[in-house]
Amino acid sequence: MQGTASDQGYQEVPGGICAVPGFKAAGVYAGLRKRPGSVDVALVDAGEVVTAAGVFTQNIFCAAPVTVDREHIADGHARAIIVNSAIANAATGEPGLANARKTAQAVAAGLGCEPADVLVCSTGVIGVQLDMDKLLGAVPDAIEALSEEGGAAAARAIMTTDTVSKECAFTYGFGGRTYTIGGMCKGSGMIMPDMATMIAVLTTDAPVAPKAAYVALKRAADISFNKVTVDSDTSTNDTCLLLSKGTGEQFDEGSEAFEAFCAALGHVCECLARMIAADGEGATKLVTVTVTGAASDEDADLCARAIANSPLVKCAVAGHDANWGRIAGAAGRSGATFRQEDVDIDIVGIPVMRKGLPVPFDEDAARAGFEPAEVELAIDLGAGECSTRMWTCDFTHGYISINADYRS
Amino acid sequence: MQGTASDQGYQEVPGGICAVPGFKAAGVYAGLRKRPGSVDVALVDAGEVVTAAGVFTQNIFCAAPVTVDREHIADGHARAIIVNSAIANAATGEPGLANARKTAQAVAAGLGCEPADVLVCSTGVIGVQLDMDKLLGAVPDAIEALSEEGGAAAARAIMTTDTVSKECAFTYGFGGRTYTIGGMCKGSGMIMPDMATMIAVLTTDAPVAPKAAYVALKRAADISFNKVTVDSDTSTNDTCLLLSKGTGEQFDEGSEAFEAFCAALGHVCECLARMIAADGEGATKLVTVTVTGAASDEDADLCARAIANSPLVKCAVAGHDANWGRIAGAAGRSGATFRQEDVDIDIVGIPVMRKGLPVPFDEDAARAGFEPAEVELAIDLGAGECSTRMWTCDFTHGYISINADYRS
Numbered sequence: 142m143q144g145t146a147s148d149q150g151y152q153e154v155p156g157g158i159c160a161v162p163g164f165k166a167a168g169v170y171a172g173l174r175k176r177p178g179s180v181d182v183a184l185v186d187a188g189e190v191v192t193a194a195g196v197f198t199q200n201i202f203c204a205a206p207v208t209v210d211r212e213h214i215a216d217g218h219a220r221a222i223i224v225n226s227a228i229a230n231a232a233t234g235e236p237g238l239a240n241a242r243k244t245a246q247a248v249a250a251g252l253g254c255e256p257a258d259v260l261v262c263s264t265g266v267i268g269v270q271l272d273m274d275k276l277l278g279a280v281p282d283a284i285e286a287l288s289e290e291g292g293a294a295a296a297r298a299i300m301t302t303d304t305v306s307k308e309c310a311f312t313y314g315f316g317g318r319t320y321t322i323g324g325m326c327k328g329s330g331m332i333m334p335d336m337a338t339m340i341a342v343l344t345t346d347a348p349v350a351p352k353a354a355y356v357a358l359k360r361a362a363d364i365s366f367n368k369v370t371v372d373s374d375t376s377t378n379d380t381c382l383l384l385s386k387g388t389g390e391q392f393d394e395g396s397e398a399f400e401a402f403c404a405a406l407g408h409v410c411e412c413l414a415r416m417i418a419a420d421g422e423g424a425t426k427l428v429t430v431t432v433t434g435a436a437s438d439e440d441a442d443l444c445a446r447a448i449a450n451s452p453l454v455k456c457a458v459a460g461h462d463a464n465w466g467r468i469a470g471a472a473g474r475s476g477a478t479f480r481q482e483d484v485d486i487d488i489v490g491i492p493v494m495r496k497g498l499p500v501p502f503d504e505d506a507a508r509a510g511f512e513p514a515e516v517e518l519a520i521d522l523g524a525g526e527c528s529t530r531m532w533t534c535d536f537t538h539g540y541i542s543i544n545a546d547y548r549s
Numbered sequence: 550m551q552g553t554a555s556d557q558g559y560q561e562v563p564g565g566i567c568a569v570p571g572f573k574a575a576g577v578y579a580g581l582r583k584r585p586g587s588v589d590v591a592l593v594d595a596g597e598v599v600t601a602a603g604v605f606t607q608n609i610f611c612a613a614p615v616t617v618d619r620e621h622i623a624d625g626h627a628r629a630i631i632v633n634s635a636i637a638n639a640a641t642g643e644p645g646l647a648n649a650r651k652t653a654q655a656v657a658a659g660l661g662c663e664p665a666d667v668l669v670c671s672t673g674v675i676g677v678q679l680d681m682d683k684l685l686g687a688v689p690d691a692i693e694a695l696s697e698e699g700g701a702a703a704a705r706a707i708m709t710t711d712t713v714s715k716e717c718a719f720t721y722g723f724g725g726r727t728y729t730i731g732g733m734c735k736g737s738g739m740i741m742p743d744m745a746t747m748i749a750v751l752t753t754d755a756p757v758a759p760k761a762a763y764v765a766l767k768r769a770a771d772i773s774f775n776k777v778t779v780d781s782d783t784s785t786n787d788t789c790l791l792l793s794k795g796t797g798e799q800f801d802e803g804s805e806a807f808e809a810f811c812a813a814l815g816h817v818c819e820c821l822a823r824m825i826a827a828d829g830e831g832a833t834k835l836v837t838v839t840v841t842g843a844a845s846d847e848d849a850d851l852c853a854r855a856i857a858n859s860p861l862v863k864c865a866v867a868g869h870d871a872n873w874g875r876i877a878g879a880a881g882r883s884g885a886t887f888r889q890e891d892v893d894i895d896i897v898g899i900p901v902m903r904k905g906l907p908v909p910f911d912e913d914a915a916r917a918g919f920e921p922a923e924v925e926l927a928i929d930l931g932a933g934e935c936s937t938r939m940w941t942c943d944f945t946h947g948y949i950s951i952n953a954d955y956r957s
Contacts (some may be wrong), residue, residue: 202881202889202905232877232889234906267874268907452860453952460953466675469640473610481610481640497610498642499676538949544861545868545945 150313151408157292157308160323161344163188163386167286168294171279173227173265173272182276183224183295184248184283185342190258191386193219194354196362198379204231206261207380209241213257214382217351220258222342222382223248223283224299226327228271229378230263240271247277251284262340262380264327265301296325299340302543303327307416313405315398320347320387322405326366326413341366341381341413347402348387353394357403358383365410368531369418370449418532419514423539427515428458429532434485436525440477445531447475448518455536458518461511463502465493472520483523489516558721559816565700565716568731569752571596571794575694576702579687581635581673581680590684591632591703592656592691593750598666599794601627602762604770606787612639614669615788617649621665622790625759628666630750630790631656631691632707634735636679637786638671648679655685659692670748670788672735673709704733707748710951711735715824721813723806728755728795730813734774734821749774749789749821755810756795761802765811766791773818776939777826778857826940827922831947835923836866837940842893844933848885853939855883856926863944866926869919871910873901880928891931897924 154160164187168180195214197207213219223244230237245259252259263271286294296306310323328339349357362381383406392398419427430449435441448454451471457464465486473481486494489510491502510516562568572595576588603622605615621627631652638645653667660667671679694702704714718731736747757765770789791814800806827835838857843849856862859879865872873894881889894902897918899910918924 200878200881201887202877202892232874232902232905232907234890267877452948456949456952459949462953466640469610469675470608473608479609482642484610494640494676497640499640536949537953538946540860541864541867541944541946541949544864545870 151311151405154310154312154321156310156323157296157325158185158323158342158344159289159292160310161321161346163346164323164344165287165289166291166295167283167288168291168296168298169279169282169286171225172275173225180294180298181226182279182283183298184287185222185295185344185384186252186287187220187344187384187386189386190218190220190254191384192217192349192351192354193260194351194358194383195260196359196381200379202232204229204263204378205233205237205241206230206263207378208238209245210260210262210380213245213260217354218258219260219384220254221248221252222260222262222384224262224264224340224342225271225276226299226301227265228263228269229265229267230271231378232268233270236270240273243273244276247280251280260382262378264299264340264378292323292325299325299327301327302422303420305420307413307420309409309412311405311409313401315401320402320405321345322347322409324409324413326417328417339379339417341410343381343383343406343409345383345385346387347385348389348391349385349399349402350391350393353392353399354383354385356394357399357406360403361406361410364407365414368529369414370446370531370533415532418534421534422543423537423541424534425537426458426535427532428455428534429515429517429530431517431519431528431530432522433519433528434521434523434525435527436478436522438527438529440522440524441527441529444472444475444477444520444522445529447471448520449531449533452536454518455533458511458516459535459537461508463488463491463493463504463507465499468518468520469494472522477522479522479524485521485523487519559719559813562718562720562729564718564731565704565733566593566731566750566752567697567700568718569729569754571754572731572752573695573697574699574703575691575696576699576704576706577687577690577694579633580683581633588702588706589634590687590691591706592695593630593703593752593792594660594695595628595792595794597794598626598628598662599792600625600757600759600762601668602759602766602791603668604767604789608787610640612637612671612786613641613645613649614638614671615786616646617653618668618670618788621653621668625762626666627668627792628662629656629660630668630670630792632670632672632748632750633679633684634707634709635673636671636677637673637675638679639786640676641678644678648681651681652684655688659688668790670786672707672748672786700731700733707733707735709735710830711828713828715821715828717817717820719813719817721809723809728753728810728813730755730817732817732821734825736825747787747825751789751791751814751817753791753793754795755793756797756799757793757807757810758799758801761800761807762791762793764802765807765814768811769814769818772815773822776937777822778854778939778941823940826942829942830951831945831949832942833945834866834943835940836942837923837925837938839925839927839936839938840930841927841936842929842931842933843935844886846935846937848930848932849935849937852880852883852885852928852930853937855879856928857939857941860944862926863941866919866924866943867945869916871896871899871901871912871915873907876926876928877902880930885930887930887932893929893931895927
């Protein structure tokens, strides 16, 4: 990422969500997870009520905290975010909704703000009620533990089947000032969001107006988290939140400052989205699917999504197999409009199809091309000028092991 | 199947496609497959030019024989079908088209009919040209081997990654006469057809008019092969052909005789479709997904397809895990319209969700419920009167092994 980053003037900095001045975070152990020594509750505090925006799962089975957050964020403002892992608080009915509200109340009481200024996220097993004694008992600990160095602990506290914690932060310059955007996220299974993937928290000191913050977040999520698919499943809890505590004149939609912010936010979200794809359940490879020459943006997305979701394509990557037939097959059934005689396909940079026909290639070179942790599958439909990228991972025995034995 | 069959007056009979009087078939070894002792070319001969109908893949990367068959079947008539396995003759350009035509010419010359009355199917690896010396060399052998007992050999000759050959035949009565419908098919990976799955050949002595034969075939494929998904991928070669050599007054659309034929043809196709799902790559279970209470047929299909394609749901079945959360999650993102508080879910006959909330159930009983070779996942959306069924299989390490190492 750093190569790309510096090209565009973005500078990677440490600290995750706490890289932004004025934000504190904590990760503490409430006992929801059965692994003592781990952390399972994250708290993020902007120190005051700030601009807030959120995008949420489109799944009809949305979780209780998603319902509560939609209410709390309606005014475009919030101060703090509490996230618990282990229990998703989804398919929990009225008691689940009441628990999400109680959690917000407890955090608000501790920080001295309104419950409506606290956002609540949960991730983990569906259909189980939260142990509120444990969760509420951890709220004072979390408030006590808030610090400017707490970003990493918070990122660890929101992990479920993730094998690594996921955070990043970048600075960018505009109008003689330097702004920071930090982020953390979690997610590795049940992932193909309709809009915002799993749980992501973004912080910034860029002064974005509330409505503009939502537009920027939606735009960034659409080109990052919404272009990730691990297994074509959308979670019940997908939530992406942005807190902006910037000072000075607010960036409004349409301004150059707003566009610069959108680009930088998109960059941070892409960085996090790639981390999710790379940490897909059982994944050994981050796979970038690039579609060019599509007749429309919709066609580009259909084609990229069909390839990125194809179990056959993903198994071929796991097997280091430059199997262009499976890519062609997925593209052909995707619903995108094109003619087979116009199609070019490159796998790990090697031309394997030109004008719809296979071209001879060195199988050993192709196999070697699959060695890096990151590989590219590229298809040019020869049908227009539209393009997109999508991120996924390979499909391995690890995915089956994780998901055939998750609850038991 | 026999229980259901006799309920509806259908009687299962042996012989597959040759159960229908007047049809001969053969399966011979051309050497396209590397396993000597196996068979790789099937020939089906109606003995004369008869009514023929076909439905084909919607994949843009359609194979050469699909293009040729669309031409040859345009007049609603054919006499013979030749199928080779091992090589798909897809992504083979003009030479591939020429080879498909040469194959039809060779069969026509041997049988004494027009090339346009011969249908050609290929299944196997994409992007490789057929070894025409071997294929054409086997045509006289196949013609020589044609017999009324040849159905089973033909069904074996069309197998690729299938672990069992797939054929069935049923009789049904109408208007004081007994008619027979026989069928064979192949397919276990790259399967989620848009209309006709993989390769299926159906024969009958019911006298169906050409246009009515197409309507009946399309209708039967839509409720059988088109409701099967192994891995959400549609092949480049999907082809479903029907030959009818019935005598007497032809059944036309709208007649009772036509409706009885449609029902019987649907029954045979469902029987074959279930065999495909049960033999999905790496499958240990046939899974029937039943959706009821949908607001529309489209919603029922969306919901059933989302559940049947969900790798998480399929892994849960492999793990004998009554994981209703994954079913709810898939339904919720399917695009079907409903409210979560109206949803009931039953897994292997055990109620696990009522009105959107989990109900306690005996985990041991549920685990035992997964023991049979066939299991049902049922969801009632509580949103209307529409329903559908879809067939899939579980997702296992076997699928990964087969597909991460297919070409190499």
